[in-house]
Amino acid sequence: MDKQHPQQQWREAVLAYAEAINHYVEQGRSQGWDNLKEPSHANTEHLLPAWREALEAINQPGTSAAQRQQFREAWPPAHQPLVPLLDEHGQGISQVLMLDDGSLLARVGMPYERGQVLRIDGDVVTPLIGVEHFGRCPQRRFYALANDEGIRVTDGWGGKLVTRLPWPNGLEGLPAGYPFEPLDMPPRPSALIPFPDGQRVLLASSDGIFVLEAHGATRLLPRGDDILEELNNGTDPDDVGLGLSMEHVAMSPDGRLIALGEQCGRHLVLGEQLQRLAVIGPASEYPHFALFNQAGDQVLLNACHFYHGASVGVRVADLPGLDTDYYSEDARAPLLQDGARLYAGVARQGEYIVGDAHGYLRAFGEDGTEHWQHYLGSTISAMDISADGRTLVAASYAGFISVIALDSGRPAWQIGTGNHTEVRRWLCWKGFEQPLAW
Template sequence: MDWQNQWNERGATYAKAINDMLAFADVHGWEAWQGPDAQDDRQDFAPQVLERLREANLHGTTSALREQLPPSFAPFAQLAHERGQYVGQLVALDNDRLVFMVGAPYEPRQAYLLQDGMCQPLSREWLAVGKAKRGTVIAVADPLAITLRDGWNGPILNTLPYATDPAAGITHLFPFNAGDAALVVSAAGIDLLTPQTAVRLLPVADGDGDEGLTGLIDMENADLSHDNRLICAGSQSSDHLLFGADGTRLGRIGPQSEYPHFCLFSTNDSLLLSNSCHFYNGVSIAVNVTDPASVNIAPYQEPGSDPGVRLIDPAMRVYGGVSFSGGVILGDAHGYLRAYDWQGQALWRHYLGGTISGMALSPDEQRLWVGTYAGTLHQLALGQGQDAHTIGNGDHKEEHRWLFWKGESSVLKW
């Protein structure tokens, strides 16, 4: 048997073994599993597959290569660790186009436009990109200011001066639906900006919930509600704090693990997902925020002790997520996507590999883009049928993946 057939047969066998293990654990728990651990032993084939991938990109035959050699992460795990990089700040312009950043906030970055299956580099001056939760407003940060436009390459609505040196790196950028303000998240602080004003949300030197920090913050995270009425912001040394659209402090959510790490509003803004982490594990809860001023969730609550709190996931350190009409999709440190409804019922899981760094969902909720710290961008057609090499139970088809690996002469499409 030649190595290509071995790649396919061993890959399908490995995926089936993992899926069987996960299905067993769903019913019986991991402590009851007594079978062997599945192993992907195709690492020796990785150099040959990579060379074939380079050739296919050079000659425009990537679709044929994908049929011949279905993608996998495990054989390339070491290469991804050595040469991968952050792919995030994913912005779905419509059902078919995506804008995103390659490079961590503290590194030189490159913005790309994904269109017609091709990744086109954009200006090297871009530091961050974001899109309004509703409407067409696009925000682009460069070294001088944040520019808000009405649509992709549309007319300028506003220009926002910085309150914090952008050299610190912008982690997330959330423009308001009206194009008159933006929420800017960085290690130097979380700021609410308008053309005339700047409100510092975190850190603040009042000793209330953030231990009086005034320097750089870690694990900075935030989200803006779809109607722009609420902001959630947190860091390693704070609770998850709720603010009004003008920056007025309203409520707080204490961590149910150790450190607030990620937050996300439901599509109707009635619930907020609050994730806190400890090492590479964590706890995610959903909190009713319809009356934000009354939200005061104590840390480390027993499940079910507060009627306004629901346990969504008991294990993930969440690095990225999106809300959708039926719930929430979360990505973790181990390369898994997991979807839940807002009652905490698991809907599906899908494995990509690498730590998840960001997601974007198309407006019609049929396509999901996922970035990872392993230097990969994945495009999934949701519910369109998985192949024999897929680890997961969501019936999702990966249409393409792109490798942004340091040392390669070009982006590699697979």
């Protein structure tokens, strides 16, 4: 094998591993996992210099679509061979969006990092100057564009300005008469979601979760009442925790409901007037992620423990007054998925597609029935889906962006049980002058 061309060695190793893993999973699912040994990947580290040289060559100007496709067939995409490079080059992609024209927006870097926002249109990658964070309303009409000066809401991507919103100062909703200090810098959003009216924006950050309006911000978490209770119980104001960990939000498709949470508490769902509709006990230790289904009549609520997790599903009709404890067996909050710690997810008709901490995209029905799984590698950090539900984009903490044509066939190098084809993979790596297309 060592006498073969590096490209041929790579191709054979990737295809053999994918075939072996897919067979291993098929056996495990049909016969059980006892006495099964997980296949190992052939040593390909010595092939990485040749792979990188070929990757950089195919990204030179003037490369045709046919040449790019030939490259993918010769050097099939894979995660395992690149693991030796990830410590040096890998970096998280905190957000991706698919625009209606097929181009992508991506934020390279995690929310707490300065990062960079890119637009990827075909093979052209353009940094967006003056935009540090972005978001889109659930009806795909309004966009929020943020930098240190504040947030602009536009009607459509590149559309007319609708409103400008200031950042919260951090004192909103805090009990009066205590020596709390304002934030010394704007929050770093982990989510920025305009409401369907285009006049408000839902902000999640480690400094708190707020609804932003032109005249100011409304605090959702941590709740002012909970802070006041701490103070009344004798906690020194300097010791009151105003920061959040694992903060997350989701907005229903019609913008009337907000699911939210953070690691120190239960799942919350708020109504149209920001009133508390439901408090739902998680099915694992720490609330971590929320997602509404496409119809808007069910919400998925995930909680995690280390790299594992569990998700319950609650029908919107059952939300008013619902109050359950941790690990509740209430029939109104059934377990839909067990095992996945979720950082990202999307919904299409009758199906949730989520990304877990082990590098898998997992799809299941609104009743919890497993549909398929698709391997990308590393923790899945961000996802979006096209309006027609046919194209999925998923990003990872390893710095990959994968564009996937759903329900279009599975190539031989793909690990998974789904019938999907990755059509392009971008490597947004530290040490690269620009993202490289694979």
